[in-house]
Structure formats: C-alpha cells, structure tokens
Amino acid sequence: xxxxxxxxxxxxxxxxxxxxxxxxxxxxxxxxxxxxxxxxxxxxxxxxxxxxxxxxxxxxxxxxxxxxxxxxxxxxxxxxxxxxxxxxxxxxxxxxxxxxxxxxxxxxxxxxxxxxxxxxxxxxxxxxxxxxxxxxxxxxxxxxxxxxxxxxxxxxxxxxxxxxxxxxxxxxxxxxxxxxxxxxxxxxxxxxxxxxxxxxxxxxxxxxxxxxxxxxxxxxxxxxxx
Amino acid sequence: xxxxxxxxxxxxxxxxxxxxxxxxxxxxxxxxxxxxxxxxxxxxxxxxxxxxxxxxxxxxxxxxxxxxxxxxxxxxxxxxxxxxxxx
Numbered sequence: 594x595x596x597x598x599x600x601x602x603x604x605x606x607x608x609x610x611x612x613x614x615x616x617x618x619x620x621x622x623x624x625x626x627x628x629x630x631x632x633x634x635x636x637x638x639x640x641x642x643x644x645x646x647x648x649x650x651x652x653x654x655x656x657x658x659x660x661x662x663x664x665x666x667x668x669x670x671x672x673x674x675x676x677x678x679x680x681x682x683x684x685x686x687x688x689x690x691x692x693x694x695x696x697x698x699x700x701x702x703x704x705x706x707x708x709x710x711x712x713x714x715x716x717x718x719x720x721x722x723x724x725x726x727x728x729x730x731x732x733x734x735x736x737x738x739x740x741x742x743x744x745x746x747x748x749x750x751x752x753x754x755x756x757x758x759x760x761x762x763x764x765x766x767x768x769x770x771x772x773x774x775x776x777x778x779x780x781x782x783x784x785x786x787x788x789x790x791x792x793x794x795x796x797x798x799x800x801x802x803x804x805x806x807x808x809x810x811x812x813x814x815x816x817x818x819x
Numbered sequence: 820x821x822x823x824x825x826x827x828x829x830x831x832x833x834x835x836x837x838x839x840x841x842x843x844x845x846x847x848x849x850x851x852x853x854x855x856x857x858x859x860x861x862x863x864x865x866x867x868x869x870x871x872x873x874x875x876x877x878x879x880x881x882x883x884x885x886x887x888x889x890x891x892x893x894x895x896x897x898x899x900x901x902x903x904x905x906x
Contacts, residue, residue, distance in 0.1 A: 650890060657887075686890065693893045700838045740835065740893060768836065 639680025698768025
C-alpha cells in the first residue's frame with residue numbers, strides 16, 4: 594500500500610505518521626501541501642500539528658491549500674483519508690467530515706494518555722483491532738471539543754459513524770459531546786480522530802495500540818489487491 | 820474602483836459552548852465587579868474591498884465571512900460598513 598502524508602507549514606507529526614505507516618508495512622511518502630498531486634497514494638494522512646499556524650480557527654486556512662482539492666477528489670472517489678488531531682480539524686473545516694472542534698472545555702492544552710472504545714470492527718480503519726480492545730493513545734490538543742447539533746449527532750450515531758469514543762478510566766479530555774473522539778464520513782472512507790495513533794506504535798513509546806489502526810488500513814489494502 | 824471598508828463580527832452561536840466567555844466571566848470576580856453576566860467572546864475582522872460600488876464590495880465581504888471568517892456550524896456573523904476603526 595502507498596501512503597501519502599501531507600505536510601502543511603506547521604505540521605509536526607508528519608514524520609511520526611510516515612514512520613507508523615512504514616512500521617505497518619506500507620510505502621510512505623511526504624506530500625507538500627502546495628502540490629495538488631497525491632503521487633498515487635491509496636491512503637492520504639493529514640497529520641497533527643498547527644497547519645498555517647492555526648490562525649483564525651484550527652484547520653480553517655489549511656482547507657484552502659492546493660493539495661486539498663486533490664484530497665477532496667480522492668475522498669469522493671472512495672479513496673482512504675485519515676486525519677489525526679490537526680488533520681481532523683482540517684477535514685471538518687473542509688466539510689469532508691461533519692462537526693467542528695472547539696476550544697477544550699478546560700481551556701487548557703490537554704496532553705495525556707486516554708482510553709478509546711472502538712464502536713465497530715468492519716471499517717478499513719478498525720478491521721485489525723480485536724473486538725473488545727480499548728486503545729491506549731495520547732492526546733495533545735487545545736481545540737478538540739467535538740460539537741455537532743443534536744439531531745445530526747443522533748443521525749451520525751445511528752449510522753455507526755462515531756468510530757471512537759473516550760472511555761474510562763481516563764475519560765473525556767476535552768468536553769466533546771457524547772465522548773466522541775473520532776468519526777467517519779458518509780461513505781466510511783474518511784476518518785478523523787483527535788488522539789494520536791502514530792505516537793503509540795512501539796512499546797518504548799508507552800503503547801503500541803496505535804499500530805492496530807495502521808495495520809487495519811494496510812492489511813485491508815493488501816486484501817483488496819489480492 | 821473605490822475601496823470599501825467593512826467590519827465582520829463573528830460570535831459563537833447561541834447554545835454553543837463558549838469556554839473563553841466563561842473564563843472571562845470567571846475572571847471578573849478578581850476585579851471586584853458584580854452584576855456582570857452573559858459574557859461572550861468572539862472575533863472582529865476589519866477588511867477593505869476594491870469594487871465598483873458598495874453593493875459589489877459588500878457581496879465580496881459577505882462571501883468571505885461565510886466561507887472563511889466564520890464557521891457556519893458554530894458561529895454567527897454580521898458584516899457592516901466600517902465607520903470608525905478601533906485604531
């Protein structure tokens with residue numbers, strides 16, 4: 594599988610994402626945001642960081658980077674897209690995912706370990722995560738409070754599009770409605786989450802649970818090719 | 820062509836959590852002020868638009884507000900002619 598990791602000015606988890614994708618067995622390349630060319634990537638990752646300095650609102654300016662037109666086209670054609678932290682914020686601002694990410698309810702930058710419940714295992718992002726597994730991943734963000742008007746959130750849940758939820762014992766770090774930590778697009782091919790799976794891919798880092806997400810994507814692509 | 824100046828006010832929508840407003844309200848206690856409530860924090864953007872007339876200029880400002888300056892899901896906005904800049 595070929596993975597492309599977009600690099601915006603201010604991205605700072607792009608190398609971690611490249612490393613995680615390679616650990617999972619993928620070929621991974623960095624994609625500069627000014628070139629509207631995905632270089633044949635089957636999975637596009639929008640990494641964490643502070644794209645364009647997060648001025649105005651997190652993700653608001655990155656949405657207009659030239660590469661985003663190619664990302665939109667890729668997503669509309671059923672290509673896989675994963676947005677992590679700031680990448681999730683960019684995807685909501687680009688309306689490729691529903692909702693918005695507000696300032697944390699605590700008003701603090703929250704950086705700590707959280708526990709994630711995985712609501713389903715029949716998606717390209719979660720197929721290799723054993724049922725019942727709680728993922729232990731780090732969060733590090735100032736704007737991660739997920740909001741969506743109630744009726745729309747009801748519909749999102751009813752269609753199984755809330756893929757990850759914050760769970761006890763650590764609980765919800767940012768005030769997100771209904772503990773939402775990650776969501777899927779309508780076609781199920783675009784996923785965004787606030788926690789950082791790419792920062793938890795080796796036991797040395799405190800957890801390698803994040804690798805399960807990358808393995809899901811790479812193994813799924815291998816099955817499709819076979 | 821003339822330059823038309825506008826101020827765009829962007830505020831969190833009613834019912835949307837406004838942690839900044841809440842924090843400011845919480846800070847008022849330290850100033851020995853009482854009776855102040857409903858503090859909300861938004862954003863003010865000033866801009867100039869070159870256009871043939873005021874209507875065309877305003878249309879540009881409205882479009883910018885809706886597509887970039889505010890996120891319609893969480894924020895409401897108002898575009899007004901800029902009479903007096905803050906500075």
